[in-house]
Amino acid sequence: MALAQLNDEGFATVGVMPTHIIPGAEYDEIKNVVEAWGELKGKYGIKDLRLGKTFLSSVEGCDEMAAILVKRFEKLAGKDTAVVLMGHGTPHHIANAMYSQLQVALNKVADGRFFIGTVENTPLIEDVVAALKKAGYKKTLVSPLMIVAGDHANNDMADKDDPESWYSILKKEGFAVETYIKGLGEDKNVTAAFVEHLKEMMK
Numbered sequence: 001m002a003l004a005q006l007n008d009e010g011f012a013t014v015g016v017m018p019t020h021i022i023p024g025a026e027y028d029e030i031k032n033v034v035e036a037w038g039e040l041k042g043k044y045g046i047k048d049l050r051l052g053k054t055f056l057s058s059v060e061g062c063d064e065m066a067a068i069l070v071k072r073f074e075k076l077a078g079k080d081t082a083v084v085l086m087g088h089g090t091p092h093h094i095a096n097a098m099y100s101q102l103q104v105a106l107n108k109v110a111d112g113r114f115f116i117g118t119v120e121n122t123p124l125i126e127d128v129v130a131a132l133k134k135a136g137y138k139k140t141l142v143s144p145l146m147i148v149a150g151d152h153a154n155n156d157m158a159d160k161d162d163p164e165s166w167y168s169i170l171k172k173e174g175f176a177v178e179t180y181i182k183g184l185g186e187d188k189n190v191t192a193a194f195v196e197h198l199k200e201m202m203k
Helices: 002-008 025-038 059-073 094-110 125-135 151-157 166-172 188-202
Strands: 013-016 048-051 081-087 114-118 139-144 176-179
Touching: 002 013, 002 025, 013 188, 025 048, 048 188, 059 081, 059 094, 059 188, 081 125, 081 151, 081 166, 094 114, 114 125, 125 166, 139 151, 139 166, 151 166, 166 176
Parallel strands: 013 048, 081 114, 081 139, 139 176
Antiparallel strands: none
């Protein structure tokens, strides 16, 4: 609908910039629409139609995000506190592997203090718990690896009254738990990276 409106208004150059973390199933839906629209010619087509990349779409993107995350949490979590990040995840999709690549990037720059899990795919919270125990951490700071701290962050992650929330599971497993319920979109370094990706798309 947005592309149709822009076409009706006479725009010849249009950029579609996603705010997804990984290029998963939802990103694919946007990509399919953009590519299909790009096949249209004549008065129903847009002369120059572009699609931007997600934050974690390459090794370099994971390295960039790892550096941002280390900076984001350096003053929020002491050295004896593990940072547990909740990603959304994407079922049955190869792009979910980008979380593993981000974990590799974080391990290189943060001495194993970051632990990534997802809501809808692996690693699960059970995998995170096992990794935390193996590493010997007792204190955890849990925060969303999402642009917006919405339903997943407030309920699946931080709901103290829900026995299935990450907060409750970690508490039950004996960890001290703090939550930081702010989306990555509130981080100035994340928004700066987003603007740079936008500039790259529109070159």
